[in-house]
Amino acid sequence: MHLAKAQMSNREDRAKLLDVLGYLPLAIRQASAYMAKKQITTTRYLEYCRSSDKYMVDLLSGDFEESHRYKKAQNPIATMWRISFHAWTLDAEDAIEALKTYAFITEREASEKYDFHRLVRLAMLNWLDKQGGHEEQTDKVVRRVERAFPAPQHDNRGERMAHLPHTQHVLERQTTAQDEKMSLLFKEGFSFYLLG
Incomplete structure (x- = not known):
C-alpha cells in the first residue's frame, strides 16, 4: 500500500501509530489499506485507534485490500490467530512458532509462558462476541x-x-x-x- 506524502506528513504520529499497532505487519498493512482507500492521514487514523478498543478492532476487521485475491479474507489478525489454533492440534510447536513469527505472542525469557499482543487480545474478544x-x-x-x-x-x-x-x-x-x-x-x- 502506498500512501501519499501528505497522508504521512506527521512523523511523530506515524511513530505513535506504529507503536499502537504493535509493529504487527498484518495490522500495519490493514491500516495503510484503510488510509489509502479513505484518503485519511496517519494522524486521523491514530485518533480513530485511540477513540476506543472496539473502534480499533472494527478498523482492523474491515476488508480494505485492493487486490481481489483477498476479497473474502476479513480481519487478518483474527484469521491468522484462528489458523494457528487449527494447526495447534497437529503440532503445537509449529503453531507456537507461527504465532511468534507474526509477533502475536512473545515468549517470556527462560520460561514456557507467553504474552499475547494487545491487538490479538482485542481481535479474540471481538471474535468471541460475534460467536456468542x-x-x-x-x-x-x-x-x-x-x-x-x-x-x-x-x-x-x-x-x-x-x-x-x-x-x-x-x-x-x-x-x-x-x-x-x-x-x-x-x-x-x-x-x-x-x-x-
Whole structure:
C-alpha cells in the first residue's frame, strides 16, 4: 500500500501509530489499506485507534485490500490467530512458532509462558462476541487465572509477578464467576501490598 506524502506528513504520529499497532505487519498493512482507500492521514487514523478498543478492532476487521485475491479474507489478525489454533492440534510447536513469527505472542525469557499482543487480545474478544461465547469463555478464563495465581506469600514473589499482567486484564471483564473474581481481586491486592 502506498500512501501519499501528505497522508504521512506527521512523523511523530506515524511513530505513535506504529507503536499502537504493535509493529504487527498484518495490522500495519490493514491500516495503510484503510488510509489509502479513505484518503485519511496517519494522524486521523491514530485518533480513530485511540477513540476506543472496539473502534480499533472494527478498523482492523474491515476488508480494505485492493487486490481481489483477498476479497473474502476479513480481519487478518483474527484469521491468522484462528489458523494457528487449527494447526495447534497437529503440532503445537509449529503453531507456537507461527504465532511468534507474526509477533502475536512473545515468549517470556527462560520460561514456557507467553504474552499475547494487545491487538490479538482485542481481535479474540471481538471474535468471541460475534460467536456468542464471550461470557462463557470469560468465566473459564477467570476461574483458570484464579486457580493459577498463587496465594500471596513473601517467597513466591516471582510467580505472582508473572501472573499480575494477566489478572489485570481478566479483572476488567464482566463475569458471572463472582466468587473467583473476588478471590483474584484479593490475591492481586494483597500482592501489590506485599510489593509495597
